[in-house]
Amino acid sequence: MHMDSRLLWGTVEMLILEVVAQGPTYGYEISQTVGERSRGYFDLKEGSLYPALHRMEQQKLLTSFWDEVDGRRRKYYKLSIKGQTTLDEKKAAWKAFSQGVNGVLGAQFAG
Amino acid sequence: MHMDSRLLWGTVEMLILEVVAQGPTYGYEISQTVGERSRGYFDLKEGSLYPALHRMEQQKLLTSFWDEVDGRRRKYYKLSIKGQTTLDEKKAAWKAFSQGVNGVLGAQFAG
DNA sequence: CCCCTTGCCTTGGCCGTCTAGGTATAGAAG
DNA sequence: CTTCTATACCTAGACGGCCAAGGCAAGGGG
Numbered sequence: 061m062h063m064d065s066r067l068l069w070g071t072v073e074m075l076i077l078e079v080v081a082q083g084p085t086y087g088y089e090i091s092q093t094v095g096e097r098s099r100g101y102f103d104l105k106e107g108s109l110y111p112a113l114h115r116m117e118q119q120k121l122l123t124s125f126w127d128e129v130d131g132r133r134r135k136y137y138k139l140s141i142k143g144q145t146t147l148d149e150k151k152a153a154w155k156a157f158s159q160g161v162n163g164v165l166g167a168q169f170a171g
Numbered sequence: 172m173h174m175d176s177r178l179l180w181g182t183v184e185m186l187i188l189e190v191v192a193q194g195p196t197y198g199y200e201i202s203q204t205v206g207e208r209s210r211g212y213f214d215l216k217e218g219s220l221y222p223a224l225h226r227m228e229q230q231k232l233l234t235s236f237w238d239e240v241d242g243r244r245r246k247y248y249k250l251s252i253k254g255q256t257t258l259d260e261k262k263a264a265w266k267a268f269s270q271g272v273n274g275v276l277g278a279q280f281a282g
Numbered sequence: 283c284c285c286c287t288t289g290c291c292t293t294g295g296c297c298g299t300c301t302a303g304g305t306a307t308a309g310a311a312g
Numbered sequence: 313c314t315t316c317t318a319t320a321c322c323t324a325g326a327c328g329g330c331c332a333a334g335g336c337a338a339g340g341g342g
Contacts, residue, residue, distance in 0.1 A: 069180075069298045069330095075275050088320050094275055101271035107300050110322060115298095131307060132320060151276065158269050160212035164186050164205055165262065180299095180329045199289050218331050221291060226329095242338060243289060 073112055074150040075102065077139065080122060081147055086134040087113060113137060121146050184223055185261040186213065188250065191233060192258055197245040198224060224248060232257050 079085060079093045090113075091104040116122045121143035127134050139147070190196060190204045201224075202215040227233045232254035238245050250258070 071272060072298080075272070078276055086320080088318095097275045097277070098271035099274055101267060102275070105300060106320095106322080107302085107324095108298075111298080114322095130319095133306090134320070154272065154276075156212060158272075160209035161182060161186070161265065161269075163210060164208045164213070165189055165265075166208070183330080197289080198291095216331055217289095217291080218293095218333085219329075222329080225291095241288095244337090245289070 070150065071154070072104065072108055073116060074147065074154060075104075076109070076112055076116070077121065077143055077147040077150065080137050080139045081144065084136045084138045086136050088134075090137075116143070181261065182265070183215065183219055184227060185258065185265060186215075187220070187223055187227070188232065188254055188258040188261065191248050191250045192255065195247045195249045197247050199245075201248075227254070 075094050076090055079090050079097075085093070087106075087109055091106075091109055094102045094104050113122065117124055117137070119142075120140055122137045123140055124135050124137050127136055186205050187201055190201050190208075196204070198217075198220055202217075202220055205213045205215050224233065228235055228248070230253075231251055233248045234251055235246050235248050238247055
């Protein structure tokens, strides 16, 4: 099949990339933002979040730098060019996937 | 989190249930139907399809009977009441999930 | 006879997610 | 002072659905 079969698992990465695309942010805040923007639907677990961040940094989709605010160390992430490209691809893949599902369901799930 | 975290993996089961809900059908045909209705996007692999069918039959979401057409043995599946309920739940979960994703993306992906 | 299509099945690996745990600081509550 | 919560990072190991790749069998066209 022409779809990325790992798309389903990869949704988390897309969500993280999307949030980071809005501007430099860090793990804890990403988790909060994803929760808020999905109206509480998503609750990114640390066991998914941090491994994903590390994975994506290794793949050079993200770059990172440490900062300290109010005595708290934060690891900030920034989107790379490659990360932006990947995000665009993942969004296109998500669109195709959801259209595929809705096609089978014969439904119109308009956001 | 309140969502079924296995929802992403479970999409395949929802698609199968939806097709079977249209009337008794068998594995090979389900695979074809899903492919057609998603405009070629999905191509259900046998390694996903048959285990899923067996799983769902064991969970009593589906009942089955063998039939022979043109010398070909086919294992037909029928949706049970429980299967219909599960399908409804999965569709609702899918709607919530896709709305959650689209909420984070800030997009309107109207099928 | 060979190959493609139809039609069913299973084994074993992959790998993202989650559970559950750890570390550490700041501030509020007791 | 101690305890609890929120903030903030991390990891090891289990889990389990998906897929690649294989097997079996029958029909029909070349």
